[in-house]
Amino acid sequence: MDNQTKLIMIAPEKYIIISTILFCTGLAGVVGRTNILIMLMSIELMLNAGNLALVAFSQIHGLDGQVLAFFVISLAAAEVAVGLALVTEMFKLKKSSQTDDLKELKM
Amino acid sequence: MEWLILSTFIPPLISAGLITLFFLRKPVIAINLAIFSVCISVATTSILYIPLSKLGELQISLPWLEISGFNGTFKFHLDTLSMLMMSIVSTISLIIHVFSIGYMRGDNGISRYFAGLNFFTFSMIGLVLSGNFITIFIFWELVGLSSYILIGFWYHLPSAADAAKKAILANRLGDTGFLLGILMVWGVFGTTDFDNIQSQLVHPTASFTKLGNIIALLLFCGVLGKSAQFPLHVWLPDAMEGPTPVSALIHAATMVAAGVYLLCRVYFIFAAAALVNPLPFGLVALDVIAWVGAVTALIAALIAIQQTDIKRILAYSTLSQLGYMVLGVGVSDPASGPASSMFHLITHAFFKALLFLGAGSVIISLHHKQNILEMGGLARKLPVTFITFFVGTLALCGIPPFSGFYSKEMIIHAAESNKFLFFICVIVAFLTAFYMFRLLLLTFTGSFRGHDSTKIKENPLVITLPLILLAVPSAVSGLAGIDQVLIKFFGGTIEHINLFEKLYAPFKFAAHSSWWGLCAAVAGVIVSSFLYLGRSEDLLALRLKSLSQLLVNRLYFDEIFGCIIRYSHELISRTMAWIDHWIISETIIGSICGSVGILARLIRLLQTGSVNTYLGIATLIILIILIWLLPK
Numbered sequence: 001m002d003n004q005t006k007l008i009m010i011a012p013e014k015y016i017i018i019s020t021i022l023f024c025t026g027l028a029g030v031v032g033r034t035n036i037l038i039m040l041m042s043i044e045l046m047l048n049a050g051n052l053a054l055v056a057f058s059q060i061h062g063l064d065g066q067v068l069a070f071f072v073i074s075l076a077a078a079e080v081a082v083g084l085a086l087v088t089e090m091f092k093l094k095k096s097s098q099t100d101d102l103k104e105l106k107m
Numbered sequence: 108m109e110w111l112i113l114s115t116f117i118p119p120l121i122s123a124g125l126i127t128l129f130f131l132r133k134p135v136i137a138i139n140l141a142i143f144s145v146c147i148s149v150a151t152t153s154i155l156y157i158p159l160s161k162l163g164e165l166q167i168s169l170p171w172l173e174i175s176g177f178n179g180t181f182k183f184h185l186d187t188l189s190m191l192m193m194s195i196v197s198t199i200s201l202i203i204h205v206f207s208i209g210y211m212r213g214d215n216g217i218s219r220y221f222a223g224l225n226f227f228t229f230s231m232i233g234l235v236l237s238g239n240f241i242t243i244f245i246f247w248e249l250v251g252l253s254s255y256i257l258i259g260f261w262y263h264l265p266s267a268a269d270a271a272k273k274a275i276l277a278n279r280l281g282d283t284g285f286l287l288g289i290l291m292v293w294g295v296f297g298t299t300d301f302d303n304i305q306s307q308l309v310h311p312t313a314s315f316t317k318l319g320n321i322i323a324l325l326l327f328c329g330v331l332g333k334s335a336q337f338p339l340h341v342w343l344p345d346a347m348e349g350p351t352p353v354s355a356l357i358h359a360a361t362m363v364a365a366g367v368y369l370l371c372r373v374y375f376i377f378a379a380a381a382l383v384n385p386l387p388f389g390l391v392a393l394d395v396i397a398w399v400g401a402v403t404a405l406i407a408a409l410i411a412i413q414q415t416d417i418k419r420i421l422a423y424s425t426l427s428q429l430g431y432m433v434l435g436v437g438v439s440d441p442a443s444g445p446a447s448s449m450f451h452l453i454t455h456a457f458f459k460a461l462l463f464l465g466a467g468s469v470i471i472s473l474h475h476k477q478n479i480l481e482m483g484g485l486a487r488k489l490p491v492t493f494i495t496f497f498v499g500t501l502a503l504c505g506i507p508p509f510s511g512f513y514s515k516e517m518i519i520h521a522a523e524s525n526k527f528l529f530f531i532c533v534i535v536a537f538l539t540a541f542y543m544f545r546l547l548l549l550t551f552t553g554s555f556r557g558h559d560s561t562k563i564k565e566n567p568l569v570i571t572l573p574l575i576l577l578a579v580p581s582a583v584s585g586l587a588g589i590d591q592v593l594i595k596f597f598g599g600t601i602e603h604i605n606l607f608e609k610l611y612a613p614f615k616f617a618a619h620s621s622w623w624g625l626c627a628a629v630a631g632v633i634v635s636s637f638l639y640l641g642r643s644e645d646l647l648a649l650r651l652k653s654l655s656q657l658l659v660n661r662l663y664f665d666e667i668f669g670c671i672i673r674y675s676h677e678l679i680s681r682t683m684a685w686i687d688h689w690i691i692s693e694t695i696i697g698s699i700c701g702s703v704g705i706l707a708r709l710i711r712l713l714q715t716g717s718v719n720t721y722l723g724i725a726t727l728i729i730l731i732i733l734i735w736l737l738p739k
Binding site: 027030031032034099100102103104105106 | 714715716717718719722723726
């Protein structure tokens, strides 16, 4: 047994960079794709990126970040449930999974 | 004692009101009431002579409006000048009221006529007694209103209605200038009271030095309208559409003299304006006045020599004599004042009223025919009319010892200072004698050129008595010493000469002008007799065909004015229509509409209906908000 266990501290900036890349990817997916399921997955990706940033900062500011990450995960789960219910309704109505087909409000 | 001043003009007003309210269908009561009220005016005027000679002047003030900075009172002021005018106005008014009983007999609206005559008497006496500009302006307009009522008396005739409208419009144009002048007077002097202004003018202020002549010219604009000077002279000949006694009272003796009376009343303003900064070309207001009067006199005399309606000739004669009076004001010496014009006004009132009433007598005898080419030889049939008309004609032409000679000679003497004006005066004297004798000879001598002459006879006493009553002052008022009274009033010096010496006094003291005037008049009489005595057609019209046509058509003044008014109105209204359509509607409102439309179409582009677009825009906006809020 080691009496000295070394914690490997990776600098928080690296976590933030990855979080940003993941967030932007998710954003691009939401705005750029037309398949509704892919858009939902991209939203999840954005939420996860946010979680990563929270946990990274809890190194500096205390354990509040990790507690908040738990909240976000449960929130994401609830949101996915509601979102998939809406997707089911959309399938029943439009028989398609493309948001291009939701054009009722166009003049 | 001062309330007696009010009782000179209030009784005719009350009488006019009573007649209009109660007695329109009872002509007998109306006529008696009307004449009674004018008798009260005449009586009060004579009674007022006694306190006036003791005190020198009387005043009465009735407060009206008192706002800070503006004190409007009705002020009535009786002095020598207004006493003279008032006596003439009331006596001539009474004489004409009596004449009207005979002239208007049988007319349906006779009560309305007498109410109108009374209202006019009230307005004119009120004007003559006014002591400040506000009062005189109010009565000025009232006199214009009475003129409108009386000219348009036979209102169902379109010509009469048009003539009344023309009179009031021409008057109103002059009154615009007059009102501007009054406002300027108030601005420069702080008051509109005549006595106050006269005492302030002893030491003129700086603002008066700059504006004096402009004020004088604007006040003269009122005279242009009321006394029918060029170019607003067009209403007076048309005003002959009214009954002949109306023409005698209003448009010969009194109302048109109101302008000249104003000039004499506020002469101190013109005299002071002659000493301050002149207008462009070195003119002072008095020069402009003199030339306007001269032009009016000349034009009117030229037009009169070819007219054929008896009343039109007398109307143009009035215009010409008014031009003389205004000329007299313009050339008078600021030290001694316009006594000559006032004197001519007084003598002219008498003989012109006489001439008009004589014309009325002729018109009645011929059953309302007015063309002198259809008359002739009436001297034997209407002897009294002929004699009185002859006296009036001699007085107007300026033949001594009749009154017109002395008053005209005074004006011509004053005009000696300017050679052109003197020349015009002499020419007008010649033309006056010419057309008056043309009128006299064509109407009364020769043989009758009308249809049947058996029914013509002299009119009853109610018509001939006024003629006789007016012929007496026409003959002798030149010798009664009125000019001495006037010269003394205006500050000149007089010498006391007895009656016999007064006869030839002009030849002694002002030989140049009196001989020129007399020779011009006599020449006019001779030429006129040569052309018209005993003839039955107008030789002059046959010899000078196109020139005569020009004069018969009144030098086309009415047509020129009509064209000017019509074309300027069209120009203005077309310009306004263009501006309204192209600039206001199309450009301004059009641009607002268009820009709103474009903006709407731009915003509509956002409504794509596509979910992805909406998400993208939402993301963009959130980013922008975050970037803004982050630095804070």
